[in-house]
Amino acid sequence: MDASSEDYGGGPGGQSGAASPLEASLALDGDGSRIAQARHLVATFLGKAKDHCGFPIAAATVEIAQLIVSELVTNARKYAPGPALLQLRIRGPMLRIELWDSNPAIPAPHAPDPERIGRHGLEIVAALAHAVTTELTPVGKRITADLDLSPAGA
Secondary structure (H helix, E strand, O other), rough: OOOOOOEEEEEEOOOOOOOOEEEEEEEEEOHHHHHHHHHHHHHHHHHHHHHHHHOOHHHHHHHHHHHHHHHHHHHHHHHOOOOEEEEEEEEEOOEEEEEOOOOOOOOOOOOOOOOOOOHHHHHHHHHHEEEEEEEEEEEEEEEEEEEOOOOOOO
């Protein structure tokens, strides 16, 4: 997938159906416009996900997902030397947000400091997501944030 591609689909071949997860991805490069494009992808993707989930997704939940994506993409752009890949996937009532980047350093939250400016991205993601995991990959790392989309989770 090139740096300008977006892909919506329910799996291989872009086929969607109740048995397969709804997915979308966006290849990211060093262009700052990708942050806005990633936020737009989330809104569009979650608009399509309403039919897949069988329940409406609250506007506040869409905004939370956009904020999580903004933080992850911003950090990848800022700290990873190469391209990155954003993938969104619906499985049941959960949105899985995955970001692969080329920096093998595992991010760690900083100690609370009310005078610190910036570097709050991981804290924000952890506070908003149901679960956050980070794992090393052969070419960098993958950060995964799960967000509950169900009306009870909103």
